[in-house]
Amino acid sequence: xxxxxxxxxxxxxxxxxxxxxxxxxxxxxxxxxxxxxxxxxxxxxxxxxxxxxxxxxxxxxxxxxxxxxxxxxxxxxx
Numbered sequence: 001x002x003x004x005x006x007x008x009x010x011x012x013x014x015x016x017x018x019x020x021x022x023x024x025x026x027x028x029x030x031x032x033x034x035x036x037x038x039x040x041x042x043x044x045x046x047x048x049x050x051x052x053x054x055x056x057x058x059x060x061x062x063x064x065x066x067x068x069x070x071x072x073x074x075x076x077x078x
Contacts, residue, residue, distance in 0.1 A: 006050075006053065006054050006058040007058060008053070008057050008058060009057065009058060009059055009060055009062060010023075010056065010057040010058075010062035010065070010068060011024075011062075012024040012025075012034070012062070012065075012067060012068050012071045013053075013057045014038055016049065016053075018046070019042060019043045019044065019045060019046055019048075019049050020040055020041065020042050020043075020049075021040070021041045021043070021049055021052065021053065021057075022038045022039070022040055022041075023038065023039045023041070023067045023068075023071075024037070024038060024039075024071060025037045025038050025039035025067060025070075025071070026039075026070060026071070026074055034071045034074050034075065039067050056068070
């Protein structure tokens with residue numbers, strides 16, 4: 001994202017690849033932690049992807065994202 005004009009704050013953000021956004025995620029197998037698994041979201045356009053990133057990943061309101069909420073819940077279960 002070197003040409004994009006925002007920073008990533010969300011600790012669950014992993015990377016972007018084209019119109020795809022990868023975030024740390026969950027697995028059906030409890031042997032894998034959330035930082036070993038990834039959720040992939042595919043957007044229609046780069047602009048759509050960037051709007052999502054700005055809304056959810058680029059600020060401290062990232063807990064409005066369902067993926068972050070699930071990851072937070074999984075981190076506290078043990």
